[in-house]
Amino acid sequence: MSTISSKQSSNIASENSVDSLWSYPDTQGDTPSHPYRAHTSTLVGNLLYVFGGGNIPSNSNELHILNMDTMIWSNPPTSGHIPPPMRAHTSTLVEHSIGPPSIYIFGGGYNDTYYNDVYILNTETLCWLKPAMEGTIPSGRRSHSAVLWRNSIVIVGGGNGVSALGDVYMLDLSRPILRWSQLEIGGSHPSPRGYAASILVKNKILFYGGTNGHKCLSDLPLLDLETKEWSSLGLVTSDAPPRMAHTATRVGPYVLFFGGYDGHAYSNMVQVMNLATATEGPPFACPGGPSARAYHTTVFYNKKLYILGGFDGQQAFDDIYCLDLSESPYLACPAQAAGKKSFVHKLWARISHPHH
Structure with a gap:
């Protein structure tokens, strides 16, 4: 049984719209x-x-x-x-x-x-x-x-x-x-896979999706490196679509998944998982961000999520996008009510002040 809590809690991404601030950094040099x-x-x-x-x-x-x-x-x-x-x-x-x-x-x-x-x-x-x-x-x-x-x-x-x-x-x-x-790993073995998003959480590797060569997957296998056992992370709420060649980036007690391919179309959606409560919000996107893609990389630096390159089925990219997760003001999505704090703003506030 996973030590990541699966008890019921509020969905951290329950709002239908999300503020974000995407930018396209101007790079120089070689x-x-x-x-x-x-x-x-x-x-x-x-x-x-x-x-x-x-x-x-x-x-x-x-x-x-x-x-x-x-x-x-x-x-x-x-x-x-x-x-x-x-x-x-x-x-x-x-x-x-x-x-x-x-x-x-x-x-x-x-x-x-x-x-x-x-x-x-x-x-x-x-x-x-x-x-x-x-x-x-x-x-x-x-x-x-x-x-x-x-x-x-x-x-x-x-x-x-x-x-x-x-x-x-x-x-x-x-x-x-x-x-x-x-x-030698015990437990309930998941389907073999490549192009899964994975991240280390204490002594466990959490995987999301990938492909088994026939279809894209949407499950969340968990590999305990101490007990050498497979299990599955049961989310309280999940709108996790199948996807492969996406990325997982750790931001405090959260994991941000970006992009990927579901077997039919490429994505530019962001999805957030709360590791403390084992909840996952629905995917979201805002104007001004990267086009749909997979096979990219992401890194988190100075309170910003950077996305580099990728492929959309027709062309590969050499661009860099940046999602600002700091506490500065954000541009609102069209559907968001004026003056309402963004989900990303609240997310970063919770990371910076987890007891609030």
């Missing part, structure tokens, strides 16, 4: 020369490290870095064992007690090739390392999920070009030689 689709974005301090992705049939192995304070791009040279062009890989930030943080890249692919390699980027020297590994190494895959838990990276699912995967692997980072192990 901007990327290609659109971003199925790339990764890793925030290290005030720097956003964007790697790989692209648009079919071409993919990239370039590293671009965006200064989130100045909105200036750089395309610095890297050295070492540089990864091949890839998309639908994962990037995991690992901080060390001594030395700069590292970014661990796993999996991904290019055309019909699926990788199971690990590459490590030193975020200070920008030198790539392809480490030696031992143990039970996962098969090649992309569109999997990855989280850092304690001193290990946990890899879940994905796809190998033939079928969706439901296996779970753990990469132990504490050893001189990185060691993989496959975890």
Whole structure:
């Protein structure tokens, strides 16, 4: 049984309209020369490290870095064992007690090739390392999920070009030689899947949706990393549509889901889940935001949600949008009553002052 409460509570997004403030930041510098689709974005301090992705049939192995304070791009040279062009890989930030943080890249692919390699980027020297590994190494895959838990990276699912995967692997980072192990998981196993949105909540990984290769999913599996058991998060109220290739971003006790594809159409909707009460509000959108898309990335920085790139079934994007979640005034949606505080404003107030 999940320790995330499923008791009844008010729907945090019960209002029919939502204020928001979308902006389109003006970036400068050495901007990327290609659109971003199925790339990764890793925030290290005030720097956003964007790697790989692209648009079919071409993919990239370039590293671009965006200064989130100045909105200036750089395309610095890297050295070492540089990864091949890839998309639908994962990037995991690992901080060390001594030395700069590292970014661990796993999996991904290019055309019909699926990788199971690990590459490590030193975020200070920008030198790539392809480490030696031992143990039970996962098969090649992309569109999997990855989280850092304690001193290990946990890899879940994905796809190998033939079928969706439901296996779970753990990469132990504490050893001189990185060691993989496959975890035996009990409980009620969900459908294998790729392109799920996932987020770590204490010792559990919460998943939303994804695709099993035949249809898009709308369930909310929960993997307990301590007990090694699957369960399902039962929401009190949920209007969660099926979706894949969307994103999940943690904002205090809330998770913001954005975009995705439901098997028929792409979305530019935002949906909010309250982790404390296990409630999820209906999707919402406001004018001025990004067009419908999936395969994008999102990061939360300085009280703002940034959305980078994506794909809408016809074209890949190289744009950046920003949703301001600070306590500044908001533009109202047309259907909202004049002078009424926005849901996002109330949301941020609850995050900043949880006892109010």
